[in-house]
Amino acid sequence: MMAARDPHRYVNELGDAEAARLVDRLESRAKDSVFTRLIDKYAQALAFAPGTRIVEVGCGTGATLRRLVRRDDFRGVALGIDHSQKFIAAAKGFAAQEGSAGRVDFRVGDAHRLEIPDGTFDIVIAHTLISHVEDPAVVLREMARIARPGGRAVVFDGDYASMTFAHPDHAFGARMDAALVAASFNNPRIMRDLPALMPRLGLTLESAWGDAVTEIGEGRYFPSFAETYAPFVVKAGLSGSDAVAAWLAHQRAALAQGTFFAACVYYTFIAQRAS
Numbered sequence: 001m002m003a004a005r006d007p008h009r010y011v012n013e014l015g016d017a018e019a020a021r022l023v024d025r026l027e028s029r030a031k032d033s034v035f036t037r038l039i040d041k042y043a044q045a046l047a048f049a050p051g052t053r054i055v056e057v058g059c060g061t062g063a064t065l066r067r068l069v070r071r072d073d074f075r076g077v078a079l080g081i082d083h084s085q086k087f088i089a090a091a092k093g094f095a096a097q098e099g100s101a102g103r104v105d106f107r108v109g110d111a112h113r114l115e116i117p118d119g120t121f122d123i124v125i126a127h128t129l130i131s132h133v134e135d136p137a138v139v140l141r142e143m144a145r146i147a148r149p150g151g152r153a154v155v156f157d158g159d160y161a162s163m164t165f166a167h168p169d170h171a172f173g174a175r176m177d178a179a180l181v182a183a184s185f186n187n188p189r190i191m192r193d194l195p196a197l198m199p200r201l202g203l204t205l206e207s208a209w210g211d212a213v214t215e216i217g218e219g220r221y222f223p224s225f226a227e228t229y230a231p232f233v234v235k236a237g238l239s240g241s242d243a244v245a246a247w248l249a250h251q252r253a254a255l256a257q258g259t260f261f262a263a264c265v266y267y268t269f270i271a272q273r274a275s
């Protein structure tokens, strides 16, 4: 059996079709109101000052960062960094199409070793990055390092150990929940560690909150997640293709019948770099 390999951690090993599926998912997710309200909630809390310098580490196609720079209250400069050349190329293309290329730049880089001088940014964001990386503590330390003293680090991610889809066979449903999480996330429980981890890495917690994302009866966000990531369950050998196909068929039927149910808790942590 092949070991589970988080597709975002190992994005550079994916074929063109798999990478394209992730590009589509990242773009559709960032437009979904289920998600935009969570981005807008922390953007509101950040209250961008004019000239703010922000960097998003693990920016993917730039979907979140592009949303932030389009805000009326954002009059600063933004940089997105990702270790996928394909995602960065897509990010630059989308920014050019939207006419925001002058406000946001993108470059390839590894979140564990950022080639950025200490204290460069006012705000450093990791938006659904930390659940995927090889070493979350190293990434958080890098985020603290490149924030200016008194600057802020924002870590937003799912507590993916809480992610669940309904299935009438509870034991099968629980196995599929666990397989989907194992196939998709390197660190599904990391958000629970942040209150203890952040202070050890020079980050003082300013505020934190959780949002339950639920889709009941109808759904868009979780069905798209299931369609995108279920193939990775099969690829990892965590379940057979027939079982995964049967599970997906159930989710599609539940959607068609208005009986769909899925949920996950997302958390936002805003911390300050010690002066």
Ligand SMILES: C[S@@+](CC[C@H](N)C(=O)[O-])C[C@H]1O[C@@H](n2cnc3c(N)ncnc32)[C@H](O)[C@@H]1O
Pocket (backbone or CB within 6 Å): 008, 009, 011, 026, 030, 057, 058, 059, 060, 061, 062, 063, 064, 081, 082, 083, 084, 087, 109, 110, 111, 112, 126, 127, 128, 129, 132, 133, 134
């Ligand atoms: C779920 S996506 C989130 C993308 C983006 N933040 C968004 O909200 O649309 C996770 C991203 O983290 C990137 N990533 C994972 N490990 C990384 C690393 N070590 N360095 C840089 N980027 C990384 C992946 O390539 C992917 O783009």
